[in-house]
Amino acid sequence: MIVRRWIHCGSLVAVSLALACGGGGANNDPAQSTGASAGGEAQTYTVRLHRPSRVGQRLRVRTEATSSESRVTRMGGTQGDRTMTRRRTTIDCVAEILAVNRAGKATRLALTVASLQSESDQQTVASLGSDSRLELSLGAREDQTTITLGGQPVSREVRAAIKDVHSLSVDELTDDETFGTPQPRAVGASWPARVETLRTALEGTGMNIAADGIRATVTLADVNQREPGAPMMELRGEVTIERMSLAQLPPGFTSSTMNMRMRMEKVVSATNLEAPPVSEMSAMTSHAELSGTVNGQPVTIEMEMENERRTTFSPTP
Numbered sequence: 001m002i003v004r005r006w007i008h009c010g011s012l013v014a015v016s017l018a019l020a021c022g023g024g025g026a027n028n029d030p031a032q033s034t035g036a037s038a039g040g041e042a043q044t045y046t047v048r049l050h051r052p053s054r055v056g057q058r059l060r061v062r063t064e065a066t067s068s069e070s071r072v073t074r075m076g077g078t079q080g081d082r083t084m085t086r087r088r089t090t091i092d093c094v095a096e097i098l099a100v101n102r103a104g105k106a107t108r109l110a111l112t113v114a115s116l117q118s119e120s121d122q123q124t125v126a127s128l129g130s131d132s133r134l135e136l137s138l139g140a141r142e143d144q145t146t147i148t149l150g151g152q153p154v155s156r157e158v159r160a161a162i163k164d165v166h167s168l169s170v171d172e173l174t175d176d177e178t179f180g181t182p183q184p185r186a187v188g189a190s191w192p193a194r195v196e197t198l199r200t201a202l203e204g205t206g207m208n209i210a211a212d213g214i215r216a217t218v219t220l221a222d223v224n225q226r227e228p229g230a231p232m233m234e235l236r237g238e239v240t241i242e243r244m245s246l247a248q249l250p251p252g253f254t255s256s257t258m259n260m261r262m263r264m265e266k267v268v269s270a271t272n273l274e275a276p277p278v279s280e281m282s283a284m285t286s287h288a289e290l291s292g293t294v295n296g297q298p299v300t301i302e303m304e305m306e307n308e309r310r311t312t313f314s315p316t317p
Contacts, residue, residue: 042186042187043186043187044184044185044186045184045185045186045187045220045223045233045270046184046273047180047181047184047185047220047233047235048176048180048268048273049174049175049176049179049180049235049266049268050103050104050174050175050176050180051104051268051273051274051275051276051277052100052103052104052105052274053097053100053104053105053106053276054097054100054104055097055098055099055100056096056097057096057097057276058094058095058096058097058315058316058317059094059095059276059313059314059315059316060092060093060094060313060314060315060316061091061092061093061094061095061111061311061312061313062090062091062092062311062312063089063090063091063165063166063309063310063311063312064088064089064090064309064310065087065088065089065090065164065165065307065308065309065310066086066087066088066089066307066308066309067086067087067088067164067305067306067307067308068084068085068086068087068304068305068306068307069084069085069303069304069305069306070082070083070084070303070304071083071084071301071302071303071304072301072302072303073299073300073301074299074300074301074302075294075297075298075299076297076298077298085120085121086120086121086122087118087119087120087121087164088118088119089116089117089118089119089126089161089164089165090115090116090117090118090165091111091113091115091116091117091161091162091165092113092114092115092116093111093112093113093114093116094111094112094114094316095109095110095111096109096110096111096112097109098110098135101170101172102172103171103172103173103174105170105171105172105174106138106170107137107138107170108135108136108137108138109135109136109138110133110134110135110136111133111134111135111136112131112132112133113128113129113130113131113132113133113134114130114131115127115128115129115130116128116132116158116161116162118157118160118161118164125157125160125161126155126157126158126160126161128149128158132149133149133150134147134148134149134154134162135147135148135149136162136166136168138167138168138169138170139169139170140169140170140171141169142163142168142169144169145168145169147159147162147168164309165309165311173197173201175266177194177197178193178194178197178198179193179194179216179218179235179237179264180218181218185220186220187220187221187222187223188219188220188221189219189220190217190218190219190220191217191218192216192217192218193216193217193218193237193239194216195214195215195216198214198216198239199214202241202244203247206246206247206248207244207245207246207247207258208244208245208246208247209241209243209244210242210243210244213241213242213243213244214239214240214241215239215240216237216238216239216240217237217238218235218236218237219235219236219237220233220234220235221234221235221236221265222234223270226278230269230271231269231270231271232267232268232269232270232278233267233268233269233270234265234266234267235264235265235266235267235268236263236264236265237262237263237264237265238261238262238263238264239260239261239262239263240259240260240261240262241258241259241260241261241262242259243257243259244257244258244259244260245257245258246258246290249290249292250290250292252292252293252294252299253290253291253292253299254291254292254293255290255291255292256288256289256290256291257288257289258286258287258288258289259286259287259288260284260285260286261284261285261286262282262283262284263281263282263283263284264280264281264282264283265279265280265281266279266280266281267279267280276313276315277313278312278313278314279310279311279312279313280310280311281308281309281310281311282308282309283306283307283308283309284305284306284307284308285304285305285306286303286304286305286306287302287303287304288302288303288305289301289302289303
């Protein structure tokens with residue numbers, strides 16, 4: 001889910017720029033921890049980020065997503081004015097899994113909404129009242145995904161709000177294939193993520209990335225007892241992408257440069273590898289610049305984007 005979110009972030013940068021221009025796997029062994037040995041070795045844990053969903057599974061899901069975008073357009077040497085937009089969407093719902101793919105990722109689900117609120121620049125743009133039941137059928141692409149309320153497609157505004165808090169496409173790539181490790185790890189251990197998996201996914205959104213432009217690491221930050229006998233594992237990841245550019249420039253533009261920094265946090269059971277996650281966070285900051293000539297005048301567009309999504313999960317009858 002984290003990988004899919006970051007792919008979406010990369011796509012979002014590409015789309016925003018276009019609009020601005022006018023136009024190895026996880027270890028499948030049971031969870032294991034080796035107690036401190038006579039040699040004083042640190043306790044290690046099997047790391048599994050992806051927790052397969054099951055048909056019929058129900059979870060209380062609370063998500064807050066925030067984003068901001070600032071833009072400056074300079075034409076003919078002028079300073080240009082900065083514009084800023086901010087968006088915030090929250091949802092509190094019970095999610096029921098109706099169908100899954102081979103990777104155990106939900107392809108159909110029902111959301112019984114307690115509340116859904118989306119604001120843009122502090123103005124409400126979408127909301128749903130208590131007990132609204134949404135049904136999502138997820139495709140490989142967003143345009144193949146349907147969202148219905150009472151059997152009818154939801155409004156464009158509600159669809160955009162759901163997109164803020166839930167991916168509107170699904171594949172069989174799991175977080176473990178990008179960020180996992182087959183080797184049991186001790187608290188504080190770090191390992192490199194599989195940057196080629198990230199590169200392939202991001203380049204599919206219309207980006208070019210320098211050969212050495214991606215750095216990515218994952219850390220087992222902590223294992224703690226939130227409840228007696230239920231140790232929880234906190235994982236953190238960071239990805240830095242430099243010297244990224246649009247594969248296809250808008251008309252009149254001759255160069256583009258982008259940098260992105262992405263962070264993730266995920267809390268999962270350290271012993272029950274089938275238990276759903278407890279919480280997850282993903283965040284992205286990016287800077288992009290395009291230069292070219294439009295109507296005979298030199299033009300430079302600079303954009304700063306930030307977004308963050310935080311979600312908690314809890315079992316529910």
